[in-house]
Amino acid sequence: MNYEEVLSKRVVALKPSGIRRFFDLAATMDDVISLGVGEPDFSTPWSIRKEAIDVMERRKIVYTANSGMAELRTAISEYLERTVHTKYDPEHEIVVTVGGSEAIDIAIRGVIDPGDEVLVVEPAFVCYAPIVEMACGVPVPIATRPENHFKLRPEELREKITDKTKLLILPYPNNPTGAIMTREDLEAIAEVLRGTNILVLSDEIYCEMTYGRKHCSIAEIDGMQERTILVNGFSKSYAMTGWRLGYVCAPAPITQQLVKIHQYIIMSSPTVSQYAAIVALKECDEDVQHMIREYNLRRRYLVEAFNRIGMTCFDPEGAFYVFPSIQCTGMSSEEFCEKLLEEEKVAVVPGNAFGESGEGFVRVSYAYSLKHLMTAVERITAFLERHRQ
Amino acid sequence: MTDLLNLLKENARLSNAQLADMLGLTEAEVARQIADLEKKGVIRGYTAILNDELAGDNEVEALIELRVTPKHDTGFDDVAKTIMLYDEVESVSLMSGKYDLALTVKGRSLKEVAMFVSQRLSAMEGVLATATSFVLKRYKDKNILIEEEEKDERSMWG
Numbered sequence: 072m073n074y075e076e077v078l079s080k081r082v083v084a085l086k087p088s089g090i091r092r093f094f095d096l097a098a099t100m101d102d103v104i105s106l107g108v109g110e111p112d113f114s115t116p117w118s119i120r121k122e123a124i125d126v127m128e129r130r131k132i133v134y135t136a137n138s139g140m141a142e143l144r145t146a147i148s149e150y151l152e153r154t155v156h157t158k159y160d161p162e163h164e165i166v167v168t169v170g171g172s173e174a175i176d177i178a179i180r181g182v183i184d185p186g187d188e189v190l191v192v193e194p195a196f197v198c199y200a201p202i203v204e205m206a207c208g209v210p211v212p213i214a215t216r217p218e219n220h221f222k223l224r225p226e227e228l229r230e231k232i233t234d235k236t237k238l239l240i241l242p243y244p245n246n247p248t249g250a251i252m253t254r255e256d257l258e259a260i261a262e263v264l265r266g267t268n269i270l271v272l273s274d275e276i277y278c279e280m281t282y283g284r285k286h287c288s289i290a291e292i293d294g295m296q297e298r299t300i301l302v303n304g305f306s307k308s309y310a311m312t313g314w315r316l317g318y319v320c321a322p323a324p325i326t327q328q329l330v331k332i333h334q335y336i337i338m339s340s341p342t343v344s345q346y347a348a349i350v351a352l353k354e355c356d357e358d359v360q361h362m363i364r365e366y367n368l369r370r371r372y373l374v375e376a377f378n379r380i381g382m383t384c385f386d387p388e389g390a391f392y393v394f395p396s397i398q399c400t401g402m403s404s405e406e407f408c409e410k411l412l413e414e415e416k417v418a419v420v421p422g423n424a425f426g427e428s429g430e431g432f433v434r435v436s437y438a439y440s441l442k443h444l445m446t447a448v449e450r451i452t453a454f455l456e457r458h459r460q
Numbered sequence: 461m462t463d464l465l466n467l468l469k470e471n472a473r474l475s476n477a478q479l480a481d482m483l484g485l486t487e488a489e490v491a492r493q494i495a496d497l498e499k500k501g502v503i504r505g506y507t508a509i510l511n512d513e514l515a516g517d518n519e520v521e522a523l524i525e526l527r528v529t530p531k532h533d534t535g536f537d538d539v540a541k542t543i544m545l546y547d548e549v550e551s552v553s554l555m556s557g558k559y560d561l562a563l564t565v566k567g568r569s570l571k572e573v574a575m576f577v578s579q580r581l582s583a584m585e586g587v588l589a590t591a592t593s594f595v596l597k598r599y600k601d602k603n604i605l606i607e608e609e610e611k612d613e614r615s616m617w618g
Contacts (some may be wrong), residue, residue, distance in 0.1 A: 098615075108614045220608035368463060368482040442471070445478070 074118035081145075085204060088197045093408060097418040104447045105418040106435045109246060110311035111391070113365075115347075116358035119309060122350040123343050132342045137334040138326075139167025139318070140345045146352040147318055151303075154278065155288040157296060163323040164205025166330050167340045167348075171276040171304035171335070176202050178272050178300045178319055179238070181329040183208040187237035192223050193426030194394075196246045207227045208237070214428035217396065220385045221250035225259040232263075238270045241289060244277035247425045247434035248394040249370075249387020254287045261292040270325075272300045274315070277390040279308035279359050282367045284388070297322055302387045305344075307391075308359055309351040314344040366391050369437040369444055376448045377435075380455045394422065404430055410458070415450040417454060450454075464493055465502070470603070472506040509604050519566045521550075521595040522573045526561040527588040527596065536560055539586050548576050559591070570594065 144161035184205035304317025404421035422429030
């Protein structure tokens with residue numbers, strides 16, 4: 072069979088993830104110290120796991136309502152009110168999804184018609200542009216800049232808006248840069264959007280991981296909630312990646328459409344995970360704080376270490392990544408990562424995997440123990456001593 | 461507990477420079493805080509956690525539960541303080557529950573520990589009963605796995 076003829080041209084044209092390519096390379100080697108992963112090293116807090124065990128012992132695990140268990144949606148609504156001071160009606164404005172990933176997918180598919188332009192702030196996690204392409208939309212990257220600490224600036228946004236612009240994807244706290252958007256930063260973005268018909272997909276999956284100040288959502292800014300599709304989930308905040316649970320919140324006319332897609336492709340999100348997530352939202356604030364404190368120690372350690380050896384990096388106030396510059400080596404991101412892997416067996420992700428504006432940087436995850444990070448820093452220091460120009 | 465103490469509890473060999481980076485302090489400030497904690501007696505000492513077998517330590521270790529008659533004025537403190545004086549005794553704790561004092565005792569052989577219990581502890585004034593259990597294997601100590609490294613099961617790079 073000639074598969075090239077039968078497969079969807081649109082899917083075949085999708086570029087494989089740049090993270091994936093590098094990951095496969097590292098997987099062929101032994102004794103690699105990885106700084107590559109994008110998920111917490113902590114175990115899911117015990118009370119959450121215990122709830123799942125109890126549920127499996129005592130209940131039938133059946134489908135839930137399409138948009139998720141009512142009690143969970145209420146808990147999400149209360150959580151958003153106390154964290155981002157924004158009210159979402161649990162009945163009509165919240166859909167529980169299979170991870171933040173599905174939330175992003177149905178949000179994009181729910182609003183994009185063929186030819187619609189979607190502004191994708193870059194560097195960013197790798198999924199947005201491909202999902203836009205599958206929905207026959209046109210991804211338009213907005214490159215953010217290191218001198219702005221990779222925040223989105225209003226003039227950069229204004230420059231890319233056309234009459235075809237439908238959606239802005241705003242992923243902060245940011246993977247891979249660790250950048251955040253403060254209330255003032257978001258006010259400036261809101262000023263550009265007011266009076267337009269442009270929607271915002273605000274991916275806030277790292278919202279709990281901010282250091283020094285609380286996360287602010289664009290939905291909090293005056294007049295923005297009506298155009299915001301807020302995506303969040305349990306994976307990062309509660310170390311629940313494998314539980315596959317997220318959610319999307321938006322005004323009812325939007326979620327009404329999103330829940331249709333969700334209902335046809337998923338039916339309902341994993342039931343055991345939903346029960347467990349209620350406990351996460353209601354009882355686990357302290358567990359989260361413990362993890363954040365731990366991340367912060369590692370974060371400061373890495374920022375200091377990289378700046379000391381000449382891989383300069385700004386203070387990343389969010390997520391669990393630092394994004395140091397490799398300019399002092401004169402290498403490209405990919406070259407740097409390949410050499411570092413070959414010579415020192417340390418795996419980091421080339422910045423350009425997250426968009427062209429990531430070129431010249433690498434993503435370093437600190438979802439690892441301090442001991443692990445210290446070994447990695449030793450090796451990277453040795454590497455830099457040989458390759459610094 | 462402060463971040464500094466948590467870090468030291470996890471790994472007391474972190475250098476002041478490393479601690480300073482992690483805590484966002486200067487090296488001198490870290491040194492000052494540690495000296496202060498030592499002086500105040502908050503930090504009582506530093507020790508290494510060993511895999512005894514690999515370290516060539518063939519001593520046996522026992523957990524001993526002690527029931528004791530408390531003294532009128534000093535409660536359990538007198539007996540505990542007397543027991544503390546023996547080098548064989550590595551730890552002494554006052555417990556709630558069915559017994560009063562919990563000891564860990566080390567000796568060169570089962571027999572040596574047994575002799576220590578029968579001749580020293582049981583004979584002590586105020587000691588009503590003892591129960592000795594020998595440690596067969598240690599899996600985890602002070603939150604550190606003794607025989608294996610923690611495995612990283614994560615394989616996705618998302």
